[in-house]
Amino acid sequence: MRGIQDQLAHRAKQTPDQRYLSQPIEREWHTWTWAEAFDEARRMAAALERLGLEPGDRVGLISRNCAHWVLADMAIILAGLVSVPVYPTAKADTIRQILEHSGCRACFVGKIDQAAERLAGVPAGVTTIAMPYPDTGGDRSWDELIEQPAGDFQPRKRGEEDLATLLYTSGSTGTPKGAVHSFSNFAFVGRTLPTALGVEPGDRVFSYLPLSHCTERAYVEAASFYAETSLYFAESIDTFAEDLCHARPTLFGSVPRLWKRFQLGVLEKLPPEKLDRLLRIPLVSTLIKRKIKKRLGIDQVRWFASGSAPMAVSLLEWWDRVGVTIREGWGMTETFAYGTQIGLDIEPRFGTISRALPEAELKVSDEQELLIRCPCLMDGYYKADELTTESMTEDGFFRTGDRAFIENGWVTITGRVKELFKTAKGKYIAPVPIESLLARNSWIEMACVLGSGMTQPVALVQLADHAPDDRAQLTRQLESDLGRLNRDLEPHERLASLIVVSETWEVDNGLLTPTLKIKRDVIEAKYNDLVARAGDAGNQVHFED
CATH class of the missing domain: 3.40.50.12780 (ANL, N-terminal domain)
Known part of the structure; x- marks a missing residue:
């Protein structure tokens, strides 16, 4: 079984002309064959060595998904370095905590919103390398570093049990923790998933869920090293729909919140x-x-x-x-x-x-x-x-x-x-199944059920954009749905009220994780007073404003 370093060279040799990466830049599509991608990654790996990085050193990756995210990761692998992906939506203090905790000496930076504000968290002494996209900046530029040929550079061999990547959790329950993964782990998911799922040569994948998260890293990137898949990327959120239609993927995954939005x-x-x-x-x-x-x-999926x-x-x-x-x-x-x-x-x-x-x-x-x-x-x-x-x-x-x-x-x-909570009646409630029932209403985009220490639980709900503006109509429908839902629940689970919140729950306001899961403890703390007021009002449906 080939390790991941050898597999990259094998793919470039066995399928040199296969299209591997497709990236739109200022609305023009740029593509890389496997031979071209491997050559560029080798040149960057050699450049990292010229910067003084040695096998085992840590290198950060902060960017939205793009072709150069994968090329940078390939270079890190070939140089025997350790990748440390960071969510591109992370705040400056989280970026600083991860890069300092992991001991990063360099960091690739790419497509990031509010880049100046976020990248202020990069610690002093960490060399930043800017990917070649508009409005990106760093100590060194990608194009400058790959100008020099790789020459006789060969992959710096690492043992299968050596550290390959530190994957930090999304921080839904506190400070992100760094999971230690070896080259063997990286290779195992890359080899095993395509066979288990029935991936076929020529399959196309549209990569848009964060590559900094383990799922996209395993199912999309690692699998692409071993299966003959082609990866496509979006240029921006605004061009997402157009770029997805261009890619016409044959394999497609998402998360519940986005499936709801679709x-x-x-x-x-x-x-x-x-x-x-x-x-x-x-x-x-x-x-x-x-x-x-x-x-x-x-x-075509x-x-x-x-x-x-x-x-x-x-x-x-x-x-x-x-x-x-x-x-x-x-x-x-x-x-x-x-x-x-x-x-x-x-x-x-x-x-x-x-x-x-x-x-x-x-x-x-x-x-x-x-x-x-x-x-x-x-x-x-x-x-x-x-x-x-x-x-x-x-x-x-x-x-x-x-x-x-x-x-x-x-x-x-x-x-x-840890999400189980006990009501004032001493009964335990699991919120997730109730939130799933609330999702039957197409007007409700997201829900969070709370009720620790209360007589009956309540649900905070965020409405979809197409929900009616008519407050009376909306109230009647939500009250009717609440009645039907409560008939399906045990007496101690029945919701006392639905509370419609006005603020959209997003990653940037700290109410969702980078993988679009609700931060239950943060939401509970934020709306504690609103929940108390709604309970005092006694209405089945209560609006924040």
């Missing part, structure tokens, strides 16, 4: 009642499904996926009705995103996160916590031995923090262990 985009053009009526007419139904997928740019957080069954069923069958998967930063998923040969079971991937062992503890052991499990948390010990069982399983049950191999997540 759905809302469809419903803005085809109201639910009209769409339902058209889908009941056989011939028209086929045409409508084809039109929806083509307009989104996903008409063979395999759809979702991850990051549990997806509402109602949303999965809605997409299935329009011809988009989504397979939910699960993994963690600590497992290099490896855990559960299924290929095209297995029908999904909505409401589950699929089945264990090859060589992944899963079980549930007496406390209903999901435990995992796999070949790509991290070697521990960087500089946190005590935390590493606490996260492992005596028989070598990682404590995931997810509550789950397993039935005939199918795994269902019911929430996070």
